[in-house]
Amino acid sequence: MKPSLVLKMGQQLTMTPQLQQAIRLLQLSTLDLQQEIQEALESNPMLERQEEGEDFDNADPLADGDELPNPGSQEIALQESSIPTVENLDDGGEWNERIPNELPVDTAWEDVYQTSASSLPSNDDEEWDFTSRTAPGESLQTHLLWQLNLAPMSNTDRLIAETLIDCINDQGYLEESLEEVLAAFDPELDIELDEIETVLRRLQHFEPAGVAARDLRECLLLQLRQLPNSTPWLVEAQRLVGDHLDLLGSRDYALLMRRLKLKEDELRQVVELIQSLNPRPGSQIEASEPEYIVPDVIVRKHNDRWLVELNQESVPRLRVNPQYAGFVRRADTSTDNTFMRNQLQEARWFIKSLQSRNETLMKVATQIVEHQRGFLEYGDEAMKPLVLHDIAEAVGMHESTISRVTTQKFMHTPRGIYELKYFFSSHVSTAEGGECSSTAIRAIIKKLVAAENAKKPLSDSKIAGLLEAQGIQVARRTVAKYRESMGIAPSSERKRLM
The missing domain is CATH 1.10.10.60 (Homeodomain-like)
Known part of the structure; x- marks a missing residue:
């Protein structure tokens, strides 16, 4: 075949950087979005945040145009459709020359506009405590080693105890057998199995009660032995756990009553004593940091009408800084002026992307509340079937967009906080x-x-x-x-x- 030039025409789906940014912000959770906004504020001098109780000077042309409305102030009744909008920048002002609304397709931000690296977090806040906000929670091993340091013990026993503590899982059980622990030591230490078992019994007196047990039976017996002797039905509970725990697991109460020679009411009290114990003692020591849910949407009832509003605390209020924007000069091709114009365009697109996210979230949340009025009024039994296609048709968007906006987004209702995905079911x-x-x-x-x-x-x-x-x-x-x-x-x- 001879080489030749052929001209073909075809269609291909492409996304501009502006659309890519809008999609990325849409699928971020509230915490991730707050981090993204903080990075944008640190890297772009054109963006600024409105602090609580502060009023912008609306005399500047930019004050009305690039300010992001307060999300929490936009309430929407189910019968209304008042979606907040963003006005374009004022055409007045000597710095405001025509800037293209979109970048060419298949281009990146760095190819057209200059970007700057984000700076480190500010340490100006005297109340900010690095240790209290970054220190991890105490693990079970750390808690046991702290108690070990307070116990008088020989160097050999301490070595055995540290090895045993390393073999305890997060639930508080000893995962390795004593023979396997013995095989892990150097033969020159001349450690015997009886020494390991003796040290293990000392560890089993540590807190939490029942720790370092080898099975469930031993764990429950250790907790029963630490109870006062005057505890009612203590002897019967120890006998049940030691000899008939399998019958309790199979709920064979009739055979248990015959074996223990107890009446039904007496057996019930013995079982209640056993049920008061913790089968996973290690779970009492929380090693992970608590995770808090910040709702994106708040739903409340006012005058027999359900109102939907964005959470005021989830997204800060942003706008273009009019002072820095005024430094941009028309027909100036210097490096500094080009940098400021690029930062101005990025700030405008970032604000519009945030506003688009808020509008989409409000539309979807409003439609969900309209479909699930029964749930809000009467509870789970009144939940109606709902799929992504139903909401997509109602708001005129693609199902993939609805899937993005309902993932890791939460709604605060009088019945609790639910993920938006919770309202969709077959x-x-x-x-x-x-x-x-x-x-x-x-x-x-x-x-x-x-x-x-x-x-x-x-x-x-x-x-x-x-x-x-x-x-x-x-x-x-x-x-x-x-x-x-x-x-x-x-x-x-x-x-x-x-």
Whole structure:
């Protein structure tokens, strides 16, 4: 074949840097977005934040044009559609020459505009405590080593104790056998198995109670032994845990009463004493830092109408700094002037991207509240079936956009804080030809289990029959799937004494 030049025409989907930035901001969570805004404020001198109680000077042309409205002040009733908008920059002012609204496609920010590295966090705040905000939580091993340092012990025993502590998992159990621990030591140390077992018994007296146990039986017995001798039913509880723990696990209360020679009421008190113990003692020592949820949307009822508003504290109020913007000179091609014009354009696009995110979030949240009025009024049992396609059609957007805006976004309602994804669920047909949400079915199953007879808990088949009596056609395996998703044990494990 001879080489030749061929001209072809075709269509290809491309995204401008402005669109890429808008999509990236849309899918960020509240905490990630706050970090992104902080980095933008540190790297771009054209952006500034409005502090609480501060008023901007609206006499400047930029004050009205590039200010990002306070998200929390925009309330939307379900019957209204007042979406906040951003006005364009005032055409007046000697610095404001025409800047293109979009970059050429398939280009990056760095190819056209200059960027500057973000600076380090400011240390001007005297109340900012680095240690209290960055120190990790105490781990179980750290807690045990702290107690070990207070215990008088020989160097050899201390070495054994440190090795045993390293073998304790986060739940407080010893993962390795004593033989495996012994094999890990140097033979020249001449350590015997009895020494390891003696040190282990000393560790088992440390806090939390039940730590360093090798199995559940030993863990419960260690906690029972630390209770006062005057504790009611202590002897019977030790006997039950030591000899008949398997019967308690299988809920064979009739055989337990015969073995322990106890009446039903007496056995119930013994079981309650055992249930007061902690099968995972290591969980009492929290090593991870708590994670806080910042809601993006707040829903409240006012005058019998549900109102939707953006959280005032989630996103700060931004605008272009009019003083720096006034330094930009028209027809000036110097390096400093070019840098300021580039920063000005980036600031304008960043503000518009934030505003677009707020508008999309408000539209989606409003439609969700409109669809799920029943949930807000009556709870989970009134949840309606809802999929991404329904919201996408209502707001005129693609399903992928709805998926981005509902991921890691939270709504504060009078019933609690929920992720926006929580309001989406599949449906099950009813006898009348309607549809019932899977979330509502889970709520009904949970209600049935809570009201069941403790001696004769409902099986999955029985629950399916009760749902069918209410007109909800659900198979037994579907009931089992919903029950397991809620962490509810099967009927054989829910059986208990009255």
